[in-house]
Amino acid sequence: MLEKPSKLRIALISGTVIGAVSSIPGISLINCCCCAGVWLGGVLALYLYKKQLTEEMPQLESSDALMLGLMAGVIGAFTATIINVLILFTLGPVEAELVKSIAEKVLDRLVEQGSMTTDMVDLMKEQIDQSIRDAGNLSNIFGSLFIALIVYPIFTILGALLGFAIFRRKTPP
Numbered sequence: 001m002l003e004k005p006s007k008l009r010i011a012l013i014s015g016t017v018i019g020a021v022s023s024i025p026g027i028s029l030i031n032c033c034c035c036a037g038v039w040l041g042g043v044l045a046l047y048l049y050k051k052q053l054t055e056e057m058p059q060l061e062s063s064d065a066l067m068l069g070l071m072a073g074v075i076g077a078f079t080a081t082i083i084n085v086l087i088l089f090t091l092g093p094v095e096a097e098l099v100k101s102i103a104e105k106v107l108d109r110l111v112e113q114g115s116m117t118t119d120m121v122d123l124m125k126e127q128i129d130q131s132i133r134d135a136g137n138l139s140n141i142f143g144s145l146f147i148a149l150i151v152y153p154i155f156t157i158l159g160a161l162l163g164f165a166i167f168r169r170k171t172p173p
Contacts, residue, residue: 004064005052011071014045018072018156019079022148023087025094035155038076042159043166045072050167060168062161069160073153080152081145088136096132103128 018041022028030037045068050060087094107124110116134140 002054002057004057005049007049007064007068007071010045010048010052011068011075013048014041014068014072014156015075016079017041017044018076018152019081019083022076022080022152023083025087025091025098028095035151038073038152038155039159039162041072041076042069042156042161043163044159045069045156046160046163046167050163060164062164065160065164066157069157070153072160073156074149076156077145077148077152080148081141084144085141093132093135096135100128100132 018038020027021037021041022031028037030040042065046060046065049064049068053060104125107116107121111118111121
């Protein structure tokens with residue numbers, strides 16, 4: 001019986017896809033829906049791995065899905081952080097500015113409706129500006145990486161397990 005194929009190449013491919021989907025402005029909004037881009041990266045990892053298996057190799061196991069999800073999630077976290085830093089230093093805080101403009105419109109409406117005072121809104125706008133200025137700080141970059149190293153593997157493992165449920169070879173009863 002042949003050995004199973006290496007998981008590293010598949011994890012690198014799917015981790016890079018996860019990082020790109022999570023970092024490119026506009027496309028990254030898919031992750032607002034329960035980290036859907038990261039889930040899909042886990043499903044992609046399992047799909048690509050399943051395509052490499054032949055009949056002579058051992059069957060796909062849930063442990064394969066767990067390892068692929070973990071590896072792809074960690075690689076995706078690092079890839080997303082690197083791409084985010086590159087975008088931040090070349091284009092600036094594109095998404096942060098978009099969120100700022102939306103938040104300012106919402107805050108202005110709240111003032112018009114009388115739900116908030118002007119002083120409160122001015123303070124909130126100053127906090128938003130401060131967070132955008134601090135986005136490029138080394139501590140914020142490492143903080144984002146730390147959070148991604150926790151969140152991405154969890155959701156990628158869930159995606160890979162979902163892929164396992166979809167793509168595993170069904171045994172007849």
